[in-house]
Amino acid sequence: xxxxxxxxxxxxxxxxxxxxxxxxxxxxxxxxxxxxxxxxxxxxxxxxxxxxxxxxxxxxxxxxxxxxxxxxxxxxxxxxxxxxxxxxxxxxxxxxxxxxxxxxxxxxxxxxxxxxxxxxxxxxxxxxxxxxxxxxxxxxxxxxxxxxxxxxxxxxxxxxxxxxxxxxxxxxxxxxxxxxxxxxxxxxxxxxxxxxxxxxxxxxxxxxxxxxxxxxxxxxxxxxxxxxxxxxxxxxxxxxxxxxxxxxxxxxxxxxxxxxxxxxxxxxxxxxxxxxxxxxxxxxxxxxxxxxxxxxxxxxxxxxxxxxxxxxxxxxxxxxxxxxxxxxxxxxxxxxxxxxxxxxxxxxxxxxxxxxxxxxxxxxxxxxxxxxxxxxxxxxxxxxxxxxxxxxxxxxxxxxxxxxxxxxxxxxxxxxxxxxxxxxxxxxxxxxxxxxxxxxxxxxxxxxxxxxxxxxxxxxxxxxxxxxxxxxxxxxxxxxxx
Numbered sequence: 001x002x003x004x005x006x007x008x009x010x011x012x013x014x015x016x017x018x019x020x021x022x023x024x025x026x027x028x029x030x031x032x033x034x035x036x037x038x039x040x041x042x043x044x045x046x047x048x049x050x051x052x053x054x055x056x057x058x059x060x061x062x063x064x065x066x067x068x069x070x071x072x073x074x075x076x077x078x079x080x081x082x083x084x085x086x087x088x089x090x091x092x093x094x095x096x097x098x099x100x101x102x103x104x105x106x107x108x109x110x111x112x113x114x115x116x117x118x119x120x121x122x123x124x125x126x127x128x129x130x131x132x133x134x135x136x137x138x139x140x141x142x143x144x145x146x147x148x149x150x151x152x153x154x155x156x157x158x159x160x161x162x163x164x165x166x167x168x169x170x171x172x173x174x175x176x177x178x179x180x181x182x183x184x185x186x187x188x189x190x191x192x193x194x195x196x197x198x199x200x201x202x203x204x205x206x207x208x209x210x211x212x213x214x215x216x217x218x219x220x221x222x223x224x225x226x227x228x229x230x231x232x233x234x235x236x237x238x239x240x241x242x243x244x245x246x247x248x249x250x251x252x253x254x255x256x257x258x259x260x261x262x263x264x265x266x267x268x269x270x271x272x273x274x275x276x277x278x279x280x281x282x283x284x285x286x287x288x289x290x291x292x293x294x295x296x297x298x299x300x301x302x303x304x305x306x307x308x309x310x311x312x313x314x315x316x317x318x319x320x321x322x323x324x325x326x327x328x329x330x331x332x333x334x335x336x337x338x339x340x341x342x343x344x345x346x347x348x349x350x351x352x353x354x355x356x357x358x359x360x361x362x363x364x365x366x367x368x369x370x371x372x373x374x375x376x377x378x379x380x381x382x383x384x385x386x387x388x389x390x391x392x393x394x395x396x397x398x399x400x401x402x403x404x405x406x407x408x409x410x411x412x413x414x415x416x417x418x419x420x421x422x423x424x425x426x427x428x429x430x431x432x433x434x435x436x437x438x439x440x441x442x443x444x445x446x447x448x449x450x451x452x453x454x455x456x457x458x459x460x461x462x463x464x465x466x467x468x469x470x471x472x473x474x475x476x477x478x479x480x481x482x
Contacts, residue, residue: 004253004387005090007380008246009033009234010349013103014191014337016228019121020048023230024101025061033097033234035064037244040095042082044102045074045132047340048109050125057123058101068095072102073132075369076302077259077376079233079344084257084376086235087387096240103230104339107193110226134370135264140403143472144428144443150222152266152371153305154214154415155430159272160310161216162413162461172216175306176200178320178327179221179334182303186331191346193227193337211422214415215456220334223304227337231345233352238384249359249382252352256289256379256387258282260394264373267430267441270397272413278375279315280394282366285377288388289362293317296379297361298354299324300347302368303332312366329354329363343367348378355382399439404469408434411460412441416452424452429476431465442467444474451478 009031016023024043028035041064043054051057055069072078079100086098112119138146146152161171180200186192203210203220210218236244241251262277263269286292293316301312309327313320320327329350330336333343344367351363359382367376409431416427429444444467446452454460467474 002091002387003238004255004385005087005235006238006241007233007252007254007352008236008241008244010352011232012191012346012349013230014228016230020046020103020105020230021051021057021061021122023103023105023228024058024232027103027230027232028058028062028099028101031099031232031234033099033244035062037097037240038064038066038099040068040086040089040098041066042070042072042086042098042100044072044078044082044100044341044345046102046104048105049119049121050128051123052125053123073134074341075134075374076304076341076343077367077369077374078341079348080257080365080367080376080378081259083233083235083254083348083378084259087254087257090235090237097234097236099232099234100345101230101232102342102345104342105228106226106339107228138265138401140401140443141265143403144445146266146428146443149304149371150214150217151415151417151428153307154217155266155413155428156272156311156372157216157305157307158415159413159461160274160307162459163273168459172204173200175216175221176204178306178309179203179332181326182328182332183335185326185328186335189331189336189350191229192331192335193224193229194335206422208422211420212418214417217305221306223333223338225338225340227339229337229339229342229346231342231349233345233348250356252355252380252382253384254378255362255381255385256285256287257377258284258288259374259376262373262375262396263398264370265401266371267401267443268398270399270439272430274314275311275372275375277373277394277396278311281375281377282312282315284391285364285379289379290385290388291362291379295362296364297358298329298351298363299327300329300351300363300365301327302343302366303328303334304338304368308368308372311372351380355380399441402433402436402440402442405433405442405467405474406469407467409442409444409465409467410434411463411465414455414460416455424449427452427455431467442474444476446476451476
């Protein structure tokens with residue numbers, strides 16, 4: 001076992017004027033770490049503006065000269081992964097003070113577009129690069145337009161509801177009860193994008209201003225990416241913390257961390273109603289910290305959608321109604337805000353503040369990347385202690401995906417998309433292919449109004465349907481009618 005590295009500085013910046021680089025620089029300065037002390041600098045991928053060299057430009061902006069400068073990729077797990085990698089470098093003696101920064105100005109980008117104005121920010125990348133997807137697009141997912149997170153997380157939510165045998169109305173109410181306490185946390189968070197409390201009924205009542213986005217999710221329980229928020233965290237050796245003059249009561253120890261990957265594509269997941277990868281990451285992080293679930297006093301579970309929180313609670317063995325919530329220290333992604341791949345920079349900073357105010361307590365911060373396929377977790381505490389060894393890597397089980405199916409199938413998950421006016425526009429299904437063997441699955445779609453209405457009014461997981469391919473898409477017909 002090795003001593004835990006120490007968070008010696010953290011910050012959040014919100015509603016800032018100007019461009020992302022300026023906010024990153026403000027966030028790094030706000031950590032209190034002298035620029036000369038920084039020997040490793042990571043910058044999380046920025047969707048708002050493509051800089052030619054984000055880490056290099058940030059180093060220049062704050063007057064730092066780190067020997068290691070790294071421009072990182074995308075994903076809700078990314079800041080925790082970068083923190084874990086920094087901890088590993090510290091353990092190997094390759095670094096002493098590592099800073100991770102990032103943030104977005106997506107609200108400003110959106111406002112400029114509405115006004116018909118163009119961004120004119122500094123240091124544009126002359127060679128604009130494609131969006132850095134971490135896995136190649138699956139042909140069948142392209143054909144069936146399986147692109148948006150609200151689609152894929154909704155599919156998993158419906159699969160979980162059916163597995164648990166929950167009535168549709170009760171499940172909707174449970175989503176409201178899960179997220180309403182998060183809004184109360186956001187109401188007290190000065191950095192929250194929507195700092196006011198809402199009731200469970202308000203969150204789940206479908207109205208002209210709270211339309212369904214992807215069944216079962218209305219707009220008010222969907223992550224808000226269009227925010228102007230940034231943050232930074234600094235991790236160091238205990239000896240470096242001493243040199244920097246960080247007092248013992250201002251240190252937060254990174255006591256455990258882990259990551260795991262589920263299959264990249266939704267239909268590949270063997271059990272759509274749970275996440276073995278998430279469970280592996282959470283259990284490993286706790287084990288490395290030498291604690292159990294009941295030792296956790298504070299949690300910030302990645303909350304882009306309800307299924308993200310529920311899957312984590314299932315993995316931890318926590319009943320959301322047992323009084324342990326709310327499961328956030330920020331207010332969560334729909335209310336505090338989810339700036340691209342940088343939400344966990346804010347949740348790590350907020351958790352550090354909470355732990356400083358509650359000495360000796362343990363906190364858990366989680367991240368989810370891509371379509372509920374990548375998972376990362378970090379355990380923190382002001383209590384010093386060792387970090388346990390890294391276990392064997394988690395190995396996922398995958399199901400084959402068939403591109404085209406002509407014949408019977410059984411519904412495994414589904415969602416219905418709604419347009420800006422609230423009208424249902426199409427439905428996407430994941431189906432088990434009858435008689436295909438090896439647990440094969442496929443995607444399917446429909447635009448039939450009666451079938452879309454039925455999908456939202458009744459439980460369709462487990463029902464038989466007929467599929468026929470047309471223009472590369474598996475079209476759905478209800479077996480035996482509606």
